[in-house]
Amino acid sequence: MTQAKTADVVIIGGGVAGLSTAMQLAGRGASVQILERERLGNGSTGRAAGLLGQLRGNAEHTRMLIDGVTIVRELEETAQVEIFVPTGSLRIAEVPERAAEISALVEMGKSIGFDIDHMEISEVARHMPYMRTDDLIDACYCPTDGHLQPAELVSAYIKVGKQRGVEYKTNTPVTEIMVDGGRVRGVRTPEGEYHSSVVVNAGGPWSYLNAELADTVLPTAAIGHYYLTTRPDANHPVDRLSPAIRDRQLRIYTRPESGGLIVGIYDEEPELHDMRKLPVDFDMSRMKAARDSIQVARLIDAAHQRFPWIDERTPMTITTGIMTFTPDARPFCGKMPNVEGLFHCSGFSGHGIVQSPAIGLIMSQLILDGASTYDVESIEADRYFDMPGYLKRGDIESKCVTMAGNYYGKVERPEPVAGAQSA
Amino acid sequence: MKILVPTKRVPDTDQKIVAAADGLSVAVEHLPFVVNPFDAIAVEEAVRISERSTDTEVVAVGIGGEGYDQQLRTALAMGATRGVHVQTAHALDPWNVARLLRAVAEREQPDLILMGKQAVDDDANQTGQFLAALLDWPQATFASRLELLEGEIRVDRETDHGIETIRLPLPAVVTTDLRLNEPRYASLAGIMKAKKKPLDVIAAEELDVPLEPRVEVLRYSSSDTKRRGERVSSVKELMERLEAASVL
Numbered sequence: 001m002t003q004a005k006t007a008d009v010v011i012i013g014g015g016v017a018g019l020s021t022a023m024q025l026a027g028r029g030a031s032v033q034i035l036e037r038e039r040l041g042n043g044s045t046g047r048a049a050g051l052l053g054q055l056r057g058n059a060e061h062t063r064m065l066i067d068g069v070t071i072v073r074e075l076e077e078t079a080q081v082e083i084f085v086p087t088g089s090l091r092i093a094e095v096p097e098r099a100a101e102i103s104a105l106v107e108m109g110k111s112i113g114f115d116i117d118h119m120e121i122s123e124v125a126r127h128m129p130y131m132r133t134d135d136l137i138d139a140c141y142c143p144t145d146g147h148l149q150p151a152e153l154v155s156a157y158i159k160v161g162k163q164r165g166v167e168y169k170t171n172t173p174v175t176e177i178m179v180d181g182g183r184v185r186g187v188r189t190p191e192g193e194y195h196s197s198v199v200v201n202a203g204g205p206w207s208y209l210n211a212e213l214a215d216t217v218l219p220t221a222a223i224g225h226y227y228l229t230t231r232p233d234a235n236h237p238v239d240r241l242s243p244a245i246r247d248r249q250l251r252i253y254t255r256p257e258s259g260g261l262i263v264g265i266y267d268e269e270p271e272l273h274d275m276r277k278l279p280v281d282f283d284m285s286r287m288k289a290a291r292d293s294i295q296v297a298r299l300i301d302a303a304h305q306r307f308p309w310i311d312e313r314t315p316m317t318i319t320t321g322i323m324t325f326t327p328d329a330r331p332f333c334g335k336m337p338n339v340e341g342l343f344h345c346s347g348f349s350g351h352g353i354v355q356s357p358a359i360g361l362i363m364s365q366l367i368l369d370g371a372s373t374y375d376v377e378s379i380e381a382d383r384y385f386d387m388p389g390y391l392k393r394g395d396i397e398s399k400c401v402t403m404a405g406n407y408y409g410k411v412e413r414p415e416p417v418a419g420a421q422s423a
Numbered sequence: 424m425k426i427l428v429p430t431k432r433v434p435d436t437d438q439k440i441v442a443a444a445d446g447l448s449v450a451v452e453h454l455p456f457v458v459n460p461f462d463a464i465a466v467e468e469a470v471r472i473s474e475r476s477t478d479t480e481v482v483a484v485g486i487g488g489e490g491y492d493q494q495l496r497t498a499l500a501m502g503a504t505r506g507v508h509v510q511t512a513h514a515l516d517p518w519n520v521a522r523l524l525r526a527v528a529e530r531e532q533p534d535l536i537l538m539g540k541q542a543v544d545d546d547a548n549q550t551g552q553f554l555a556a557l558l559d560w561p562q563a564t565f566a567s568r569l570e571l572l573e574g575e576i577r578v579d580r581e582t583d584h585g586i587e588t589i590r591l592p593l594p595a596v597v598t599t600d601l602r603l604n605e606p607r608y609a610s611l612a613g614i615m616k617a618k619k620k621p622l623d624v625i626a627a628e629e630l631d632v633p634l635e636p637r638v639e640v641l642r643y644s645s646s647d648t649k650r651r652g653e654r655v656s657s658v659k660e661l662m663e664r665l666e667a668a669s670v671l
Contacts, residue, residue: 278453283439291606291608292497292613296608297609301611
């Protein structure tokens, strides 16, 4: 067995969460070792669409996303790569409940100085010539939204991380988390041990299994997700900068991609994956949908309702992957009371790419300073600690599946902002 | 017109395949199974033909054990008219599959048999050819384009020397290659209709084909996929290493 290596921080998982955290920690002088079971950015990260809707129902969450864009802009400069594609975004409504959602969002956004406003349907139609608009009753437009390109973001995190001295080991699964007297002291892999007083669990869908290695219950679940990407079609040109769309009533989101259109669905009955029952050396980038998958069929059906030129015969690829959901769709970032030095960083519920820039910063603050400049109450790792109903795997999975199934289904009510103030 | 589409159930070869501990089979635990991709192309082509001309029946056939009903329901959801599951637990090889398919073809009397050029688990590329010979029908393999004409079929074949275009009278056997089409995913309507479509199950014995294995699997072993490469830090170092290894 090779001699044990030592680092200030060992990070389990080489997706955007782990890579961003590593980059930020190394920027403050910490020695960081990333251990990735397969290839960097080849898990959920590699399957993501990367849509960035900065305005969320919660002001602090919004602030994290907006700051994340600033971090991305800096990364673009340093790594000389285009990450953020500023398409702007449109939220559309075809029924009164969804129109009410839009109005509430516009009001909330304006109260914090966010660039958002209602848009006339006729103007929506002009922006989106390839989309059906005759059934729409309201829409709002956020010109500063867009999407982050996952591959470019990953390469930037790695480039800057390497410059700062981060070490990366791939094809190296973590088989044990070593805990002594309630303190973490490192991890074990088939290649040997890595000693550290800080271990970060950024394992995405595998994060609940990693947590179990340290006798910890992490309430995340692995939820299947699908989107289609149409091939470029001269009859239905899709401009690279045409806005991303969110149609919550149909449960779909869309954005331009390489001359075609991505349409993804938050299905009402998502699949739960058991991460213990995967093929050997599971490669998520090669995951396939069954030809008669009901989720794919519902995706195509929903896409067809908004984009009538899309049906099951349209030349397209179906991308399927696994998201890490939590019971409230907010991630777990930080420590649990039972193990000192073990920080969790997962459960991004379909928003890992866009949250990763700010989350990396927050994790580095929590690890090095014991506190963050952001209000992290809603993303605390221990918020369900030892809570009945959040202890058994079955209960956790059922709650996460429900959350994922309602993700676009439930009508949203943004939290009221205490005292309207300009950002 | 009746089109017979034999389909094989295979492991998803995009995931890692390893030999079982006893070396007599492939380890199938947690491995997803799919319709053989080339057979899915055949199903798609047959469904497209049936969409263009009413009065076309597409019969999907599967030969094997459990799991084939799921397979055939997939073909039905994609648009096949009917399914036939020839049930057997017997080990099979292309020769015996072809003999069973001949028996099915003699019952069904199709005008066209459309099937994948090979299965991605064994890459045998034999069954279609055996079947055509057994039936004494003309064959066109590696089809990248298909055109149905009156009583005959025009096929572009992908060969090592380029595209060969041939014409065959029907009935004929055609095997599909990658570029023939892009198979669809089933629509919601397709999935719902599939539940009501007939799926007949026949025991292989009913077909009166004594199964005589011609292939005996001696051993499966996994290849060592550990990379033996080494990272060098610069082009200069690369040149030095290549020179030292007498490659340059």
